[in-house]
Ligand SMILES: Nc1ncnc2c1ncn2[C@@H]1O[C@H](COP(=O)(O)OP(=O)(O)OP(=O)(O)O)[C@@H](O)[C@H]1O
Ligand SMILES: O=P(O)(O)OC[C@H]1O[C@](O)(CO)[C@@H](O)[C@@H]1O
């Protein structure tokens with residue numbers, strides 16, 4: 001059970017400097033829409049969970065609210081900031097970079113901001129990466145493009161060398177924008193910073209199109225990526241309905257978490273089956289997926305199947321498990337396997353079929369953020385700047401149950417966010433598709 005110690009936020013020291021935003025905060029109080037800096041956000045959100053703790057309300061575990069503080073730790077005129085983006089692309093990376101730079105410059109008066117190129121390798125001299133000076137002029141329109149103007153990478157880098165670079169450039173605040181690996185990397189940086197007795201704040205903005213970071217409502221860019229994915233589901237549905245025995249098969253990103261598959265399916269409401277990593281399925285036999293699909297195609301003449309890339313890995317025999325440069329497991333190609341098995345099964349059963357396979361892959365994550373995600377990114381960037389200027393470190397900023405909060409990095413990587421097979425989302429998917437609770 002999560003307790004106070006899991007939610008405690010580290011600070012570099014007391015905030016002694018009046019914030020340039022202080023005037024705007026004078027009338028601020030806790031309301032339905034904001035939480036005052038001295039207040040806390042409850043961690044539990046059901047009576048049964050809170051009640052099970054059997055403690056007075058004042059002792060319930062709570063999160064530090066995000067947002068501007070009256071007093072800050074860093075002197076803006078003397079503050080130097082670094083920004084880095086790591087891991088896979090995600091819509092909104094440029095929006096976050098832009099939001100950080102604009103907030104730092106325009107509202108806090110920070111004048112020295114640099115971007116490190118190509119992820120954590122941008123800190124390491126042997127790669128020869130340059131640093132990019134970031135100003136409002138440079139970032140003003142970068143949100144029009146997908147990707148990240150700083151570039152990104154996978155692969156382990158030595159935290160000692162990263163902190164060497166921070167020291168050489170006299171960086172006071174480092175913003176890391178990335179997923180679970182990036183946050184783990186940032187924790188290593190914090191460890192070295194502490195060992196060297198430095199006062200450098202490291203604040204994360206969590207990034208993942210897979211939506212697999214826990215304790216947050218939804219990661220930025222997820223909504224854009226899932227909207228892009230609906231285009232492939234629609235195309236698969238049109239193709240399936242336009243051919244005798246048409247089967248539209250769509251493989252979507254999602255290594256360990258099937259959120260993109262679930263939400264894009266719900267958005268289109270065209271799919272008959274959704275297969276995700278969290279819900280194992282049998283392929284063969286009377287109750288297996290293939291027989292169910294055969295009956296569906298025979299009854300209705302067509303079917304649409306959405307499969308998350310991490311689903312059904314146990315069925316892939318010829319796959320040699322390996323890891324990418326960051327240590328992420330390389331998955332077998334479930335999409336191609338399903339395409340082959342579906343055709344073979346329908347052929348064998350004498351059912352005319354036309355299987356059309358869609359793998360939109362990188363196309364869903366390389367696009368610019370949609371307006372909702374852009375607004376979300378900007379707000380996350382604001383929250384990250386407020387947190388860092390107030391000397392918070394080893395935290396990510398996140399929106400949880402619609403409140404911006406500070407979540408310690410250790411908690412953010414303590415587990416993965418999954419589609420709960422017993423939860424409401426999966427239930428909605430089962431209702432929308434009409435597929436059985438389990439195959440086999
Ligand atoms: N376990 C780890 N410990 C320290 N650093 C790590 C660790 N895993 C990854 N990193 C660092 O973080 C960077 C990004 O990690 P990774 O490639 O796993 O992407 P990610 O941040 O998890 O994003 P994605 O959502 O794309 O997986 C790596 O290049 C590496 O430098
Ligand atoms: O091929 P790459 O760039 O290493 O990344 C692929 C992976 O990255 C993600 O998009 C997460 O960032 C996963 O959904 C996907 O499996």
Ligand SMILES: [Mg+2]
Pocket residue numbers: 087179180181328
């Ligand atoms: Mg990751």
